[in-house]
Amino acid sequence: MQDILKQYETVSETNVKTWFRVGEVNDFPQNSGACIKYKTKQIAVYNFTRTDKWYACQNLCPHKMEMVLSLGMIGDKEGIPKVACPMHKKNFSLEDGSNLGGDDLKIATYPVKIENGNVYIGFSD
Amino acid sequence: MKKIIVVGNGMVGYKFCEKFVAQPESKNFKVTVFGEEPRPAYDRVHLSEFFENQDAKALEMAPAEWYVDNGIELVVGERVSDIHRSTKTITTAKDREFSYDYLVLATGSSAFVPPIKGVEKEGVFVYRTIEDLEGMLAYADKIKKINPNAKAAVLGGGLLGLEAGKAVMDMGLEPHIVEFAPKLMPRQLDSRSSQVLQLKLESIGLNIHLSKATNQILGDKAITGMEFGEDDVLNVEMLVISAGIRPRDELGKTCDLEMGVRGGIVVNNKMQTSDESIYAIGEIALYNQMIYGLVAPGYEMASVAVDQIIGKAETLMASEIDMSTKLKLIGVDVASFGEPFMPASKGHSVIFEDKTKHLYKRINVSHDGKSLLGGILVGDASDYNMLHQVYLNGMAIPENSAELILPASEGGKSFGSVMDLPDTAQVCSCESISKGAICCSITENGSNNLNDVIAATKATTGCGGCKPMVVDLVNETLKSLGKEVKETLCEHFSFNRQELYDLIKINKVPDYEEALNLFGEGHGCEVCKPALASIFSTITMETANRQPTIQDTNDRFLANIQRNGTYSVVPRVAGGEITPDQLITIGVVAKKYDLYTKITGGQRIDLFGAQIHELPLIWKELIDAGFESGHAYGKSLRTVKSCVGSTWCRYGMHESVTFAIEIENRYRGLRSPHKLKGGVSGCIRECAEARGKDFGLIAVDGGWNLYVCGNGGATPKHAILLAERLDDETVVKYLDRFLMYYIRTAGPLVRTAPWLDKLDGGIDYLKKVVIEDSLGIAEDLELEMQGLVNKYECEWKQAIENPEMMKRFKHFVNSDDTDDNLVFVPMREQKMPKAWS
Numbered sequence: 001m002q003d004i005l006k007q008y009e010t011v012s013e014t015n016v017k018t019w020f021r022v023g024e025v026n027d028f029p030q031n032s033g034a035c036i037k038y039k040t041k042q043i044a045v046y047n048f049t050r051t052d053k054w055y056a057c058q059n060l061c062p063h064k065m066e067m068v069l070s071l072g073m074i075g076d077k078e079g080i081p082k083v084a085c086p087m088h089k090k091n092f093s094l095e096d097g098s099n100l101g102g103d104d105l106k107i108a109t110y111p112v113k114i115e116n117g118n119v120y121i122g123f124s125d
Numbered sequence: 126m127k128k129i130i131v132v133g134n135g136m137v138g139y140k141f142c143e144k145f146v147a148q149p150e151s152k153n154f155k156v157t158v159f160g161e162e163p164r165p166a167y168d169r170v171h172l173s174e175f176f177e178n179q180d181a182k183a184l185e186m187a188p189a190e191w192y193v194d195n196g197i198e199l200v201v202g203e204r205v206s207d208i209h210r211s212t213k214t215i216t217t218a219k220d221r222e223f224s225y226d227y228l229v230l231a232t233g234s235s236a237f238v239p240p241i242k243g244v245e246k247e248g249v250f251v252y253r254t255i256e257d258l259e260g261m262l263a264y265a266d267k268i269k270k271i272n273p274n275a276k277a278a279v280l281g282g283g284l285l286g287l288e289a290g291k292a293v294m295d296m297g298l299e300p301h302i303v304e305f306a307p308k309l310m311p312r313q314l315d316s317r318s319s320q321v322l323q324l325k326l327e328s329i330g331l332n333i334h335l336s337k338a339t340n341q342i343l344g345d346k347a348i349t350g351m352e353f354g355e356d357d358v359l360n361v362e363m364l365v366i367s368a369g370i371r372p373r374d375e376l377g378k379t380c381d382l383e384m385g386v387r388g389g390i391v392v393n394n395k396m397q398t399s400d401e402s403i404y405a406i407g408e409i410a411l412y413n414q415m416i417y418g419l420v421a422p423g424y425e426m427a428s429v430a431v432d433q434i435i436g437k438a439e440t441l442m443a444s445e446i447d448m449s450t451k452l453k454l455i456g457v458d459v460a461s462f463g464e465p466f467m468p469a470s471k472g473h474s475v476i477f478e479d480k481t482k483h484l485y486k487r488i489n490v491s492h493d494g495k496s497l498l499g500g501i502l503v504g505d506a507s508d509y510n511m512l513h514q515v516y517l518n519g520m521a522i523p524e525n526s527a528e529l530i531l532p533a534s535e536g537g538k539s540f541g542s543v544m545d546l547p548d549t550a551q552v553c554s555c556e557s558i559s560k561g562a563i564c565c566s567i568t569e570n571g572s573n574n575l576n577d578v579i580a581a582t583k584a585t586t587g588c589g590g591c592k593p594m595v596v597d598l599v600n601e602t603l604k605s606l607g608k609e610v611k612e613t614l615c616e617h618f619s620f621n622r623q624e625l626y627d628l629i630k631i632n633k634v635p636d637y638e639e640a641l642n643l644f645g646e647g648h649g650c651e652v653c654k655p656a657l658a659s660i661f662s663t664i665t666m667e668t669a670n671r672q673p674t675i676q677d678t679n680d681r682f683l684a685n686i687q688r689n690g691t692y693s694v695v696p697r698v699a700g701g702e703i704t705p706d707q708l709i710t711i712g713v714v715a716k717k718y719d720l721y722t723k724i725t726g727g728q729r730i731d732l733f734g735a736q737i738h739e740l741p742l743i744w745k746e747l748i749d750a751g752f753e754s755g756h757a758y759g760k761s762l763r764t765v766k767s768c769v770g771s772t773w774c775r776y777g778m779h780e781s782v783t784f785a786i787e788i789e790n791r792y793r794g795l796r797s798p799h800k801l802k803g804g805v806s807g808c809i810r811e812c813a814e815a816r817g818k819d820f821g822l823i824a825v826d827g828g829w830n831l832y833v834c835g836n837g838g839a840t841p842k843h844a845i846l847l848a849e850r851l852d853d854e855t856v857v858k859y860l861d862r863f864l865m866y867y868i869r870t871a872g873p874l875v876r877t878a879p880w881l882d883k884l885d886g887g888i889d890y891l892k893k894v895v896i897e898d899s900l901g902i903a904e905d906l907e908l909e910m911q912g913l914v915n916k917y918e919c920e921w922k923q924a925i926e927n928p929e930m931m932k933r934f935k936h937f938v939n940s941d942d943t944d945d946n947l948v949f950v951p952m953r954e955q956k957m958p959k960a961w962s
């Protein structure tokens with residue numbers, strides 16, 4: 001199980017090696033999330049239509065190691081964009097992956113860019 | 126700068142630090158704390174919560190940074206091994222030496238392990254630290270793998286033993302409580318209340334063995350059983366010892382402080398030991414010849430020691446210490462306060478007992494009938510806080526003291542209001558917060574709601590038992606200031622559900638986004654999205670397909686998400702009636718998609734383990750065969766259970782199945798603040814458990830009796846009679862009115878029973894609204910319900926017929942692959958998800 005978790009590490013815009021195209025803007029639901037596959041990774045991609053921002057993070061919830069975060073409801077907590085895991089409603093910041101409920105669990109986040117109606121996620125491998 | 130060393134970083138040692146840094150004088154001292162455990166102090170009182178989520182952090186009294194921020198040096202994982210009084214130094218187990226001006230011993234207790242032969246065997250645990258619990262969890266897992274029906278015993282039937290008993294039960298082991306005394310909780314309960322408690326505990330599945338002296342623990346390496354007498358053996362694979370506590374007083378002994386005969390370090394009312402620069406507080410301190418195994422006196426001791434050290438010599442420990450307690454087991458109310466037993470020479474007792482309801486209440490009243498001296502509550506401890514206050518503050522009691530404990534139906538009256546308490550009444554005993562301090566925080570210091578008051582006073586942050594009373598005090602004080610006590614949905618909407626319902630309806634708001642623009646702020650969250658989704662659908666009967674992304678995940682995919690991220694499928698089987706052909710269809714579909722099947726508690730069939738992309742395929746086959754969604758995933762009507770009734774049953778008075786089907790079909794798909802369940806029984810034998818439902822019908826001579834606002838679940842409530850001997854038509858009329866009124870006015874996720882609890886005027890008021898139409902809205906409610914009923918459509922059918930809606934049933938956007946992380950393991954003839962590690 002831990003092995004699955006290990007392959008997810010936060011990628012910042014500066015260390016992106018590959019911008020991987022995952023589809024068109026219209027393939028993603030508005031103000032909500034969906035899941036994409038990159039090599040062996042599952043990545044949750046969120047389209048915050050209201051603020052015109054996109055976020056991406058691991059699909060794996062570190063709490064019980066389930067591939068579910070893309071299905072969670074999104075929104076904000078005091079202005080911080082977040083996703084609530086559908087399983088036990090742990091809240092994760094989509095800005096830095098921290099658990100807004102306070103414990104140590106953390107998720108990896110990935111940069112997203114939109115070009116000519118296409119959605120790209122940045123990976124370092 | 127003077128140096129203080131605190132030995133022990135448990136609850137009381139932590140509280141000492143907290144109270145100390147709150148004093149301005151603290152800047153003249155340097156505090157160093159040594160704790161033997163590997164982590165900073167945590168909330169031992171709520172230790173059992175660790176079983177729910179194994180989240181040790183959540184139990185922390187304060188994070189490690191707190192100590193740093195407050196200039197305290199915290200050393201964890203290092204035991205203090207010696208005190209050298211002559212040089213005022215200590216040494217630790219790592220052979221380091223430190224000097225002190227003041228030493229504060231807060232070393233607490235350890236669990237007492239009686240000297241029984243074999244206690245050292247594998248599988249024998251105590252219940253005191255997080256490590257103990259981790260050990261128990263791992264061991265329980267191990268023995269369950271070998272024997273799924275493994276048994277565990279708890280030695281000791283006191284407060285803690287019962288908590289441990291519930292914990293092993295929740296771990297999936299068959300629980301046994303073994304007590305030496307002839308009754309449970311011997312220190313708090315009299316024999317009769319203990320018997321009532323025993324019945325209650327047995328009804329939830331705990332096995333109780335009284336008057337048992339354990340001779341030895343059986344087994345080779347690991348425990349296999351306990352032997353009481355020669356032929357008296359209980360086979361168990363695990364044992365938790367909860368036979369009392371022993372103060373950790375070894376340091377006191379080796380440095381020759383004055384000790385109690387049975388242990389503990391003797392202190393005076395300044396919390397000083399026989400050496401005036403050494404203080405002892407918490408479960409180590411022997412005060413008035415007693416060790417107090419509760420946090421509240423420990424916290425009080427911490428306050429006294431803080432004040433003494435900074436020079437406020439007038440603060441002394443009270444001579445009488447309140448030992449009132451309330452058991453924390455969910456669903457089992459037990460409390461005792463003041464003098465629970467009381468000899469006849471001091472006063473007389475009033476006892477109310479109803480064994481069938483597992484209810485026992487006893488109060489002890491002074492001979493002149495004017496004051497309350499103590500009491501015991503089993504089965505319903507809701508009046509505990511108030512009675513405890515009456516006792517503590519010596520408040521006057523009614524002339525007929527029985528009114529304090531009788532049920533309302535037998536002349537009981539609820540006693541006064543929290544506002545009648547004197548300002549000095551100590552409401553939160555853990556943090557010693559008085560009623561005055563709580564009210565003052567609102568009237569003078571600007572607190573505006575419960576959270577502000579908690580932040581300002583720390584009330585409720587100890588054992589939490591005073592919370593209901595603090596809530597009442599806050600609400601009453603706000604009201605008295607003319608401030609509205611406002612429930613708001615979440616940080617995005619400062620309205621309650623009822624207000625939003627009206628706003629959306631009156632302004633014909635089209636969707637969630639618009640509602641957020643008009644009445645909210647920010648970008649929403651998992652609280653307001655589903656709450657508004659429910660409002661939209663109860664106004665227009667829209668299905669979850671129209672605004673899927675504001676639905677809770679279950680509704681978004683029209684299926685219940687399971688432990689491993691797969692989903693379950695539950696077709697509607699109205700009233701529980703199903704034809705052989707329908708059974709075959711379900712069987713064929715389940716087999717084709719390799720689904721685990723089970724009969725649910727709601728009289729229908731659940732198919733588990735479907736992947737997201739399979740859901741539409743499965744539903745297509747079911748719908749083609751005439752099934753429809755069972756809405757098992759929604760906060761909506763679930764099932765109307767039935768019994769066979771007069772169709773087959775020799776006692777049946779009416780056709781309960783027929784009527785259950787009619788009602789289930791009438792309200793199917795109806796979304797509501799929480800789930801709705803119904804039941805219809807053919808006679809008073811009540812085989813459909815109708816009184817355990819939000820609405821229930823029982824056939825009687827001359828019609829149906831209609832009951833409302835019941836539920837099972839964690840806080841079971843029997844439904845209450847709304848009207849008697851109704852014909853079918855009137856039942857439907859009343860149900861329409863009742864349900865619509867509930868839907869319009871309840872808070873989010875509030876089921877009918879708690880809704881009724883909060884409704885001003887209670888069931889009598891509800892009767893007036895529903896039967897007598899006192900609000901003049903009955904016709905409106907009926908019309909509205911009929912409108913919703915007419916608009917029903919199966920949302921699964923809608924989804925599979927619409928390619929746009931179908932798009933969401935796919936694991937990946939950019940690939941047709943499916944989730945390759947799913948692992949199933951065999952389970953009897955079927956399969957199940959691999960267990961969480």
Ligand code: SRM
Pocket residue numbers: 685686687693695723724725726727728729730731757763764766800802817818835836837838839840876
């Ligand atoms: C499948 C089933 C258990 C079973 O195998 O029999 C079940 C399973 C779940 N129940 Fe239940 N309950 C099931 C009958 C019951 C019953 C029995 C009944 O309806 O007569 C009760 C007690 C009666 C009652 O509700 O008052 C019951 C009281 C609960 C509660 C407590 C409700 C309460 O008011 O306290 C919850 C938690 C909640 O809703 O917040 C719950 C929640 C759940 C959830 C939805 C938990 C979750 O969020 O995952 C379970 C998932 C169902 C699934 O994945 O399909 N379930 N649940 C039963 C489905 C019935 C059906 O056909 O739809």
Ligand SMILES: Cc1cc2nc3c(=O)[nH]c(=O)nc-3n(C[C@H](O)[C@H](O)[C@H](O)COP(=O)(O)OP(=O)(O)OC[C@H]3O[C@@H](n4cnc5c(N)ncnc54)[C@H](O)[C@@H]3O)c2cc1C
Pocket residue numbers: 132133134135136137138139159160161162169170171172173203204205206231232233234252253254285288373376406407408409417418419420421423453588
């Ligand atoms: C499961 C459970 C449920 C409970 N429920 C309730 C309840 O509902 N209500 C209630 O009032 N009370 C309850 N209690 C009791 C309550 O937890 C104790 O009264 C309280 O924790 C006592 O605090 P303390 O600081 O004196 O001792 P502790 O919390 O035991 O702390 C003492 C600490 O000192 C450390 N220590 C000991 N010797 C040394 C040394 N030489 N050097 C360094 N460190 C040392 C220990 O490792 C320990 O961490 C419960 C207890 C348990 C176990």
Ligand code: SF4
Pocket residue numbers: 768769770771774775776777778781806807808809810811812813
């Ligand atoms: S409730 Fe009455 S009618 Fe229904 S099965 Fe039981 S005995 Fe028969």
Ligand code: FES
Pocket residue numbers: 061062063064065066085086087088089090
């Ligand atoms: S699995 Fe995500 S919160 Fe538990």
